[in-house]
Amino acid sequence: MNYYEPIKPMLAESGRPFDSKDYIFEIKWDGIRCLAFLDPDSDVTRLQSRNLLDLNPHYPDLGGLHRQAQAGACVIDGEIIALHDGRPSFLQLQKRMNASGLNLARIAKHIPVLFVAFDILKHRDRYLTDQPLETRRRLLAEIIRPNEQLLLSEAVPHTGNAFYQAACAQQLEGIMAKRLGSPYLPGKRSRDWIKIKRRRMQPFVICGFYSHAPRPEVIASLMIAAYYQDALRGFGYVGSGLAQRDIDYLQHALAPLAADAPPGPPGDFPTAGRSVHWVKPQLTCLVEYLELTEARTLRHPAFQGFCPDIPPHDCIFDPAGLFDPNRQNGWCTKE
8 A cells, every 4th residue: 555645734824923822833843844754654754845756765863753653653743852061052953954875874973863743644544634734733642652762742832922932042043823713724824823933143344345247246145254263264155035125225334345355365255156256344234144154154144134333343253142122222224
């Protein structure tokens, strides 16, 4: 019997923390979305990605998840995660994503993965997607027996703001809000599920820009820097969030600041192979991002606005990202 029939996972919209008696709140696990088709009768686990790809070759150590299904075949929704210092780490998981063969076997020993389940879509031959969220969660807890490789995501009612603050204090990616009574909507994005990510804020100084080949005079993304360990160092590029009015302003403001080289040792300003137009580090901006990578670049950076009252020497990198723009006089947000 082939129990596998592709299902597109339900998607979430973005939002900010809130309290509501109509929602429950879970940890956002910072892993890879995965549907697990568990068939204990056939001794088979099939792992499917968000894009319907087969994940089994990449995570063979999860091939025994079907043994945790206690009442016949089922399809569960969740995330594959890797841990670092007891917390989910997407950076650790990335090291496994493209590994194969002997390299995969070696890496898997040092970076084990586990599956965190938060929903159930099918039990035996019965689809459960039309059932309310709380019914599906109850069935998930009844059918799945957790172990060291398969965990069940817990939820708290109502208190999304406090739960979000607790997640931030633990340096987790964020939280998920899910509406009670809601069905599972395969392949659809809905306000029934809301992802609330922990974001960090940091002022940076602009030290260069990158442009696309067809139009080298047009800014596509900014090379940004901040003082870190007593020296000005590059933190990669930011392009997301730049509106046309920002680009128009930058074209004018950066032209007289053109420079022949980065504002420090080239090794402190990695270009990722791009041809950078360097500028004198005089113009500052605010950037929101998820976390700092091991390569000292920002994960998911987004331009937030210019900071005319923050001088370059005050752009000191804070790994905690606790900068509060609302406390800065004259901070210029995008309107």
